[in-house]
Amino acid sequence: MIRTVAGRVRRTLPPPARRAVRAALLGWGWVTADLRASPGLIVVGAQRAGTTTLFRLLSEHPGLIRPSVDKGTGYFDDGYRHGRRWYRAHFPLRRPGRWSRIAFECSGYYLFHPLAAQRIAAELPDCQVVVMVRDPVARAHSAHRHELARGFETLRFEEAVEREHERTAGLADWLVADPTGVSFAHRHHSYLARGEYAAQVDRFVTALGRERVHVVDADELFADPIGVYVDLQRQLGLEVHRPREVKRWNERPGEPLPDPLTARLRSHFDDHDTALGVLLGHPPSWRKEQG
Structure with missing residues (x-):
């Protein structure tokens, strides 16, 4: 029921009213947190890499339960200071017949x-x-359009990537040093660094073990959505569910980048893409196309 109410809220109410209803739902979730599901699956990112499409697919799976309010909670990044009870408040109540279903969420900043x-x-x-x-070049460009649309960016794309180091230098170390810290620039202005996937994937493999980290190439998902999604379900140990259709959600089409800028950015990612290929056991799709 809460999930239904939350959906109606997002579709019909203005932002201030949505925030008030969301706060009320989470307040009730806090009171009943001990009775709520704990997630067994998390989509951790990358931002602007097809996570919304995958979230929609997983939400339709009969063996999974999505969060009650939003697609993600942000608990393990900026929301960690709120505590575990706050996290559990985001998930549905566990009810008879649902105990075998796995709760999941999708928070795109976790990876970074x-x-x-x-x-x-x-x-x-x-x-x-x-x-x-x-493709980290396409991802960076898409992320920039996304931040512009949200009012979180004012610079043109080329200037934003040129000034990225200046704007974000030292912030990752600061976040580690101050676990309660929150950095706007680290989250919203790291266009190139977020596409340096190998180090981020390796961090998760080191923390969780290789068998618990599943990497999906978004370009392969969009090229063969059913095949890639079925393969992922098998990796996750889920009963295979074939969706009737697969839409590409939350896409922000933009003008193509100038060739010289694309080449410069591609060069930036050379070593990172090679390292990712080592982790995957094969080159990522965007490097296969170039090779």
Whole structure:
């Protein structure tokens, strides 16, 4: 019922009213937190790499239960200071007939946040995670359009990537040093760093073990959605559920980048993509196309 109410709220109410209803739902969730599901699956990112599409697919799976209010909670990144009870408040009540279903969430900043992997490992020792990766040049450009649309960015894309180091230098170390810290620039202005996937995936593998980290190539998912999704379900130990259709959600089409800028960014990611290929056991799709 709460999930139905939350859906209606998102569709019909203005933002201030939505925030008030969301606060009320989480307040009730806090009171009943001990009776609520604890997630066994988390989609951790990357941002702008098809996570919304995968979330929609997983939400339709009869063996899974999505959060009651939002697709993600942000608990293991900026929300960690709120505590475990706050986290459980986001999930549905456990009811007869639902005990065998696995709760899940999708928070795209977890992959990039320097502490999220170890926090998940400590609090959810049996949880599996899914990492989605996408051509990092296309991802960076899409993320910039996303931040512009949200009012979190004012610079043109080329200037934003040129100034990224200046704007974000030292912030990851600061977040590690101050576990209660929150950094706007680290979250919203790290266009290139978020696409340096190998180090981020390795951080999760180190914290959780290779068998609990499942990497999905977004470009392969969009090229063969049913095949890739079925393969992921098997990796996760889920009964295979074939959706009737697969839509690409939350896409922000944009103008193509100039060739010289694309080449410069591609060069930036050369070593990172090679390292990702070593972790995967094969080159990522965007490097296969170039080779």
